[in-house]
Amino acid sequence: MEPRTSAQDVMRCDLCEIAVVQMHCDICLVNLCKACVGEHMISDESKKHEIVPFKLRKSTPQYPGCKSHNKERCTMYCSQCDIPVCDTCIASHQHLGHKLIKILQVLDKKKENIILKRNELKETIYPIYQDIASDVQNRMSQLEKEYGDLSTAITKHGEDWHREIDKLVKKFKAEVDEMKNTQLQTLQKHLDEINKIMSDIKDVTEAIDISLNSYDISVVFGVSIGIDEYRKIPPKIMVSSPTFNLKKLPAEQLSAVFGTLSSVTSTLKEHGYKMKTTQKSPNTGSSPPVKQLLDEPETVTTIDTGYGELYKVACLSDEEIWTSGDDNTMELYSINQGSLLKSIRTKSGYIPYDIAVTKSGDLVYTDYRDRTVNIVKNEKIEEVIRLQNWIPWGVCSTSSGDLLVIMDSDDNKQTKVVRYSGSREKQTIQFDDKGKPLYSSGRYNRYITENRNLDICVSDNGAKAVVVVNQAGKLRFWYTGHTPAPKNEPFSPRGITTDSQSHILTADKNNDCVHIIDQDGQFLRYIDCGLSEPRGLCTDTNDNLFVAQNRNRQVKKIKYLQ
Structure with missing residues (x-):
């Protein structure tokens, strides 16, 4: 089949746009019916037209039509405007001073x-x-x-x-x-x-x-x-x-x-495949560098706070930390100077139960007396979530920007984790595959965090366990402590955080230490460093651990990874 004459639709004359094409002008590159040949010949007598049967037209390039001047063909190209131009465009001075190039060169x-x-x-x-x-x-x-x-x-x-x-x-x-x-x-x-x-x-x-x-x-x-x-x-x-x-x-x-089954993941690995090319490409692997645990964790600095009792700590940056305690203020401290930079009072005047920092650097806190989750932006408090028949406890901000909140029912008979996008509820996690509660019920200390592998980790003091589920809410494991404990006391989990290695770190108030377990629940080691009643935990971008100590009102910065 002749490709030049096998179009899906019949080609029409460029002049009358009705009759079927029969002839072609090799000079003007115009398709014509026989009736329009004469009209075309006299339309521009300055040119020596060459009219040939359409099938015998030359293979010379067909110049593009001009968008500004109908029926004109563009033989030049304006590099400044980045468009083809015709002779009329050039004569009209629209492109005066512009660099014009023969369109065939372009x-x-x-x-x-x-x-x-x-x-x-x-x-x-x-x-x-x-x-x-x-x-x-x-x-x-x-x-x-x-x-x-x-x-x-x-x-x-x-x-x-x-x-x-x-x-x-x-x-x-x-x-x-x-x-x-x-x-x-x-x-x-x-x-x-x-x-x-x-x-x-x-x-x-x-x-x-x-x-x-x-x-x-x-x-x-x-x-x-x-x-x-x-x-x-x-x-x-x-x-x-x-x-x-x-x-x-x-x-x-x-x-x-x-026996237990480990969870499965399907992740996207950037540059997981390589191009077959001799050009060198930069190494931009997304996995964090592997860090080993130090033989002896060491205290880097200690920050004194003004609370009667200190409860929580959250990293704003590698230089600043938010804290909260037994009054209605949340205080921002300089890590290096140990000085108080800012103090924010809760909107209700009640004590904040838990605090966290979002990806954008905003402070989030739960008000269990007011049944709200609030965000602080530019020192102004905005209510994000208000609960009915439920009381919020622990809160964390996820890698996707969602909020995870662990809460109790008013009658203390139910506990669940709810994922929010803004104020919209996206997911509820409450029961295992057998329909049994994942978390203990009653007014116990509970804290929550998200691991790097997107597992949801809850420190449940009522169950004396760390309960870990995957992103879909399926139970992965329970961690109930390790023996012998430093003080041989029962496991009493409080604050919880994770690091770049997907380690899970949990404060153990009874044993004055922090437990480190891997992402599958295997115990790795204790951190004590002279801790006194540790409560809140957080890590910075360099995997330094910050521990809020209850009675002595101090935050300790601890280096535990190489």
Whole structure:
């Protein structure tokens, strides 16, 4: 098929725009019907027109039509205005003083640029997408194998448990049979002794009856009855069958004993694929550098505050921290100078329960007496959330800019985590897959934070645990402390924070320390550094830890990572 004559629609004459194209002017690059040829010839007698059948038109470039002057063709290009121009445009002085270039020269550069981009698409970009497709297919195959292996491992583990349980059942049943036989033998022996005595008594009574029926007086006087030995009744043997004490584990504990599944993530890794090119590209990996825990954490500085009791701390920057305590003020301190920079009073006049800093640097606080979550912008307090029948406790600002709030119902029977975008509720997290509450109920200290892997971590003092769920609200694990603890006291979690390594750090008020666990709940180490009743925690961008100490009203800055 001839591509120049195989358009999807019939081509029309450029002059009358009605008749079908039959002729073509190679000079003016105009398509014509036969009826319009004469009109075109006299329209511009300065040109030597060359009219040819449309199929025999030359392959000379077809200059673009001028947008300002109808039916004019643009042979020049204005580099300043970045548009094609016709002779009339040039004559009208609209482009006076502008740099004009022959449009064919611009065309050549355009073609060069297009060819370069075409080559890049074909030789560089398309191959990387081929690699991506191949990599995704390989990863899918690998995932199929890995999940198959995982299912096999779980099945095998279950079979191992069944075998061990069968062994235990067999062992217990054998012990039951042995105890039964022993007790039956004891009772049988006792029964044989009783039957022997009964037989002896029967023989004695029969002898007595015979003597009593005799008329021989000497026989009666000769009867000797030893009844005293039968008056001594043998002791009663008391036996009882054993009981089997069932060890019933709640489903979540049984699951934890049997094994746990780590969470899965699907993340976008910048520059995860490489272009097939010899040009060097900058290394812009998004993962943070790996930092190791110090053998001995060290106190960098200590900041004294003016509270009677200090409760919370939140990092505004690497130089400034917000604090709150047992009054209705939130105070901003300079870390290096230790000086008070600013003080904000709560809108209601009540004590703020928790404080946090948003991505944009605004202070957020919860007012449990007023049932509100508030934000401080330019020292002005704006109410963001007002609750009905619920009381807000811990709050944190997420990487996406949402707010996570943990709250109790008025009757102290329910606790839940709610995600807000502004004042709009987006997500509620309250129950596990079995419909059981994830968090303890009642007026207990609870704090919340988001980990780098988007897990939601709650310090639940009522449950004496750190409860971690994934972004979708599915339970990942419970952390209930580690033994031996520095003071051998029960785990009493308070403030909670995370760092660039996805470590979870929790203040333990009873043991005057901070627990560090990894993102899967494995204990790593304690931080004590002479801490006294630690409550609030936060970390700065350099992974320095700030600890609000309750009684001595001090904030300690601690370096614990290399």
